[in-house]
Amino acid sequence: MISKIVFEKILKKGLTIGFAESMTGGSLCAEMIKNPGASEVTPGGIIAYSEAQKMNLLKIDSKVIESFGVVSKEVAIEMAKQIRTILGVDIGVSVTGNAGPTLQKHSKNLEAFIGFSYLNQETFIHIQFDALTRKEAIEKAVKMTYSHLEKMLEKIG
Numbered sequence: 001m002i003s004k005i006v007f008e009k010i011l012k013k014g015l016t017i018g019f020a021e022s023m024t025g026g027s028l029c030a031e032m033i034k035n036p037g038a039s040e041v042t043p044g045g046i047i048a049y050s051e052a053q054k055m056n057l058l059k060i061d062s063k064v065i066e067s068f069g070v071v072s073k074e075v076a077i078e079m080a081k082q083i084r085t086i087l088g089v090d091i092g093v094s095v096t097g098n099a100g101p102t103l104q105k106h107s108k109n110l111e112a113f114i115g116f117s118y119l120n121q122e123t124f125i126h127i128q129f130d131a132l133t134r135k136e137a138i139e140k141a142v143k144m145t146y147s148h149l150e151k152m153l154e155k156i157g
Contacts, residue, residue, distance in 0.1 A: 002146040003031035009153040010041045010091070017149075018087035019045030020058055020079040022070075023097035023112055027142045043087050048079070054096075058082045071096050073124045076115030080124075084117050092117035093145060099137040100129065112141045116152060 010017055019029040019042070029045035032038055046057050051070050054060040060078050068074040079094030097112025110129035115122065127144050129137035 001031065001034075002143070002150060004035055006146050006149045006153065007032060007035040007038065007041060009150070011037065013153065013156060015041070015091060015156070016087075016089040017042050017091040017093065018083045018089040020083035020092065020094040020115075021045055021047050022049050022054070022079075022095055023099050024095045024138055024141050024145075025049065027138055028093060028095065028145055031142060031146065043089065046083060046086070054079065058086070071098055071111065071113060073113045073115070073126065076113035076124050077117070077122045078115075080115035080117035081122060090118060091149075093149065095141055095145065097127075097137075097141065098129070099134045099141075100132075101134065110137060112137070114141065114145050114148065116148065118152065119156065 021028055026047050032042050048054045048057045051065055055062055058079055059082050060075060064074055064078055076094050076096050080092040084092035094115040095112055098110050100110045112127050113124050115124045125148050
């Protein structure tokens with residue numbers, strides 16, 4: 001799995017990674033932890049599924065959620081930044097989205113925003129889940145996240 005490649009690159013570079021997950025429910029962190037020696041690269045993650053937990057556990061400002069919606073690039077980026085601070089890691093990764101079948105408030109699509117915070121930079125990717133089951137949407141989000149991490153790690157010295 002691509003998570004093993006990402007794990008090895010993070011380990012080799014002497015970096016650490018933490019996860020702030022909503023829609024994926026811990027799947028990203030679980031993939032990393034499948035690798036022997038995972039404790040050398042990740043202290044874990046936080047599953048903040050509800051809006052209240054995003055505010056309580058991840059310290060996401062309610063104004064950001066109200067302004068942009070819980071499923072947004074802005075919330076994803078804030079989640080990634082906050083998990084870096086909370087866990088004291090080099091790389092923060094977050095996922096917020098709609099896996100279906102219902103939609104979140106302020107959202108019109110089955111989609112996810114995946115946030116990345118590293119080297120004092122923040123970025124995100126956006127994915128749509130047209131015609132996917134809930135399980136398939138979560139699997140796609142995990143795969144796309146690790147794929148992006150692999151490319152990102154190539155650029156990190």
